[in-house]
Amino acid sequence: MLVSTDNSGATDKSAIWSRTISETYFPLSVQCHDPQAFNGSLRSWGLGILGLSEMHCDAVMYRRHKSHFAEEKDSSLLITIPQAGDVLFEQSSRETRCAPGSFLVEQGDMPYEFSHARRNKLWVLKVPTASVQSRLGPTERLSALTFDATSGVGSFFVGAVRNTIDSIEVINDAARELAGQHLLDLLCLSMRSDDRILDSSVSTIRAAHLQRAEQFIRDNLANPKLTPMLVAESCGISRRYLQGLFAENDCSVAGYIRDKRLTRCHETLTMGHDSSTMAQIAHKWGFYDHAQFCKHYRSRFGCTPTATRKKARTEAEHRPD
Structure with missing residues (x-):
């Protein structure tokens, strides 16, 4: 699916973007510096239980409030991989800056703020929380953590995301589902290799x-x-x-x-x-x-x-x- 605000005749392009983001990931509030001039495009694909997207958009602030997920039965994590500039993220009293060469974990069943101050390109994976829990355990400790993607398994994971996007239009649905499983396993493997994941919640x-x-x-x-x-x-x-x-x-x-x-x-x-x-x-x-x-x-x-x-x-x- 491809959605773009560029050719829209609407006076408030941020409203179109807000609807697009909410339908692709989950409900969020969107704040743009100039709603009339805002420009953004988003391509998204289903990879079995995972969702994958690539977006280009102007500076923006997203907020996830408790009211957005109060009635949701299934929770998800968003894995954001910035390509052109830093993103700022705040959740569970943690504030972090994620730069190109790393990726960020956002927990969908908790309030958060996400922003970037200039036009950016992002790759985003939507992953069922239960699938990560079945591989890594509790996900609360992952919230607002950034992971290195310049070496080791992290680099392999992001490279696999890049290859999937490059090949997505020439592979069939069955191959897309397998690609989703492959990315999920690589994501969890790359996070597990970080000492913070195994040790952060251990106190006794x-x-x-x-x-x-x-x-x-x-x-x-x-x-x-x-x-x-x-x-x-x-x-x-x-x-x-x-x-x-x-x-x-x-x-x-x-x-x-x-x-x-x-x-x-x-x-x-x-x-x-x-x-x-x-x-x-x-x-x-x-x-x-x-x-x-x-x-x-x-x-x-x-x-x-x-x-x-x-x-x-x-x-x-x-x-x-």
Whole structure:
């Protein structure tokens, strides 16, 4: 999809931009220096569960208020990669400046302010919060953090975003969905390599053990032998101690494993062009009893796996090119 205010005859071009931004990402208030002269263009594409966009626009301020997300059921993160100039961001009492050569994490279910003082070019990924949580854990610690994209995995991730944009018009919908999964995995890998992510929320030995156990689980969801005993042994603690750590958070080890596996199954089922069978998807993420899988899936998502897949394929069939 391509939207531009350049050829619009409207007297308030900022209103068009506000509507475009809200429809592409989520509701935001937009403040422009000169609403009549404002110029912006935005291209956006669906990559399965991810959204990807490229925008060029004049100086602007975006504000996300509590009223914007009070009724939203599913939260998202925005990953902004500035190309032409710095952006300023404030959320959760954190203020940061993100320059070209880095990328910024914005949490959609919390108020924030985002601005750039001159015309800029941005790449933006919209990512389901649950998908990041299933790979990295709690996302609150990511809010307003900037990550280096000049070397290592961060550079690889941004390079993959660039290559995707360059190739997006010549690949089919199935390839776009796979590209989205690839970008999601690279994004989480690049953030995980930052010491702030693994250490920022750890304040006690028990918290450190819990975080290590949770990350081991998230990294081994596809292992059919993933059990509480394996987790405990891999983390160098007893099974009883491990169960106590999770009980303190009103959860069981098995329940945590099941929840993360259900999230990964849901990701695949929402890919309208994925050709895997229901059994293959369930087996890939450790579910070998179809009836139990369907029961837990319905309890978690409020519908059957079949209904999710049918909805995703219907939407894919009717999605404009």
